[in-house]
Amino acid sequence: MSASATRTAPLPEASRSWLGRVAWHWRYDPKLELWIGWWAMIVFYQLYGLLFFLVTRIQPPPDPSFDVPRIVQWFGDRHHGLLIGFGIVFLITGMLGAVNALLAYSMRRMSVSPAFAYSYLLIYSLSAVPGMLLTCIALVVGAMRPDRDPRLISWLYDFAFMAFDGTMGVFLIGSLVWMAAILLDRNRVFPKWFGYLNLCNALTEVVVAPAWIFKRGVFAWDGAITWWIDMVVFVIYTGVFITLIRKMIVREDFGTGPLPE
Amino acid sequence: MKNLATPASFVPGQPDMWAFVLFEAMLFTGYFSVYMVCRMQSPELYLRSQAQLDLRVGVFNTLVLLFSSWSIARCVQAAREGRHPAALRGAFLTSFLGLVFLASKVLEWSREIRKGFQFTTDGFSSFYYFLTGIHFLHLLIGFVVLGVVVYQLWSPARRSQELVETGATYWHTVDFLWVMIFSLLYVMR
Numbered sequence: 001m002s003a004s005a006t007r008t009a010p011l012p013e014a015s016r017s018w019l020g021r022v023a024w025h026w027r028y029d030p031k032l033e034l035w036i037g038w039w040a041m042i043v044f045y046q047l048y049g050l051l052f053f054l055v056t057r058i059q060p061p062p063d064p065s066f067d068v069p070r071i072v073q074w075f076g077d078r079h080h081g082l083l084i085g086f087g088i089v090f091l092i093t094g095m096l097g098a099v100n101a102l103l104a105y106s107m108r109r110m111s112v113s114p115a116f117a118y119s120y121l122l123i124y125s126l127s128a129v130p131g132m133l134l135t136c137i138a139l140v141v142g143a144m145r146p147d148r149d150p151r152l153i154s155w156l157y158d159f160a161f162m163a164f165d166g167t168m169g170v171f172l173i174g175s176l177v178w179m180a181a182i183l184l185d186r187n188r189v190f191p192k193w194f195g196y197l198n199l200c201n202a203l204t205e206v207v208v209a210p211a212w213i214f215k216r217g218v219f220a221w222d223g224a225i226t227w228w229i230d231m232v233v234f235v236i237y238t239g240v241f242i243t244l245i246r247k248m249i250v251r252e253d254f255g256t257g258p259l260p261e
Numbered sequence: 262m263k264n265l266a267t268p269a270s271f272v273p274g275q276p277d278m279w280a281f282v283l284f285e286a287m288l289f290t291g292y293f294s295v296y297m298v299c300r301m302q303s304p305e306l307y308l309r310s311q312a313q314l315d316l317r318v319g320v321f322n323t324l325v326l327l328f329s330s331w332s333i334a335r336c337v338q339a340a341r342e343g344r345h346p347a348a349l350r351g352a353f354l355t356s357f358l359g360l361v362f363l364a365s366k367v368l369e370w371s372r373e374i375r376k377g378f379q380f381t382t383d384g385f386s387s388f389y390y391f392l393t394g395i396h397f398l399h400l401l402i403g404f405v406v407l408g409v410v411v412y413q414l415w416s417p418a419r420r421s422q423e424l425v426e427t428g429a430t431y432w433h434t435v436d437f438l439w440v441m442i443f444s445l446l447y448v449m450r
Contacts, residue, residue: 210391
């Protein structure tokens with residue numbers, strides 16, 4: 001990054017074509033890696049919504065109190081969607097590496113200890129396993145082995161959604177690490193209110209815990225409190241941090257002091 | 262530390278904390294709305310279950326937290342007037358009252374559980390443990406916040422009035438949420 005930053009770069013001309021501007025950024029923009037991470041984040045979250053809500057149709061989550069024949073039917077109804085959708089998920093999961101690196105970078109740009117960035121990177125690198133991949137694997141197994149004992153299919157169904165909705169502890173700790181870094185930071189990388197929003201997000205991660213206990217009602221994994229309200233907070237939180245990271249990249253000066261406004 | 266060049270804020274403490282207050286208020290409005298809807302669906306069951314709670318404990322909890330709001334307000338006022346030892350006493354009194362609240366809540370929970378009134382007993386009991394539990398968590402975070410307030414007041418080298426007021430804002434929010442929870446769970450019939 002620093003090597004490319006020192007190159008003499010002709011300014012991009014406004015009259016250049018879109019492709020020309022992309023070529024200019026690719027060749028000269030010292031923030032290229034940051035923009036790649038940011039675009040990876042945009043593409044990943046767009047695909048995530050598309051694949052989980054429309055292709056596989058596993059979100060909003062189905063009823064946890066389905067009986068065994070209904071669960072087998074549920075897998076049958078989504079057979080192709082699960083295979084195609086999660087096939088793509090397995091392909092794009094690697095993009096999370098760039099996303100996590102960008103979030104950790106935001107903490108490295110702060111005035112706080114590097115321990116924040118590295119612990120966050122470690123936590124979020126592991127979080128995709130219980131938070132997403134286990135669900136995908138379990139549901140793909142269920143879809144690919146419809147001839148198995150229906151009770152095993154039913155077990156996979158429970159396992160998949162319990163893993164997806166009930167393992168928010170890693171995200172909780174990650175949000176608290178980011179919050180602490182933002183509140184202690186003196187480089188004004190993010191506004192303090194975003195630090196407090198991280199706390200709100202962390203608290204909603206606790207709220208999903210009752211999904212382990214309840215099979216129906218507002219505290220089950222498809223419940224109004226456990227899923228719907230949490231999903232609203234998650235969407236707001238994600239939209240906010242994508243916007244703020246974009247602003248951070250625009251403001252980035254590769255120095256060590258406060259980020260310019 | 263507040264920058265002298267920036268114009269005075271129109272709210273006490275960091276405006277950022279007020280964004281948190283608003284967001285939390287919206288979030289709890291969601292929880293309360295869901296509770297009200299569920300309650301309307303089976304009013305008899307909720308009334309019967311609600312009768313298990315001891316209103317006197319709820320009133321005691323509320324008075325303790327309101328008193329703690331008063332003491333943190335006294336802390337802020339004393340800090341504004343430069344009476345930092347008095348401000349510290351206010352912060353310590355607030356912490357003590359917070360501890361009294363926590364202890365009384367734990368005792369109340371253990372008594373209810375011994376009576377067989379548990380998280381999964383019925384719809385009302387689930388909301389009771391959920392709402393008081395999530396509030397309990399906010400209160401635990403409040404002790405970290407009070408720690409920051411005490412840290413600021415302790416040394417003349419720090420004493421950021423903005424951080425003291427930000428901490429007080431958080432504490433008042435926790436009290437405000439409790440008053441709402443108390444009204445919905447203990448009082449409303």
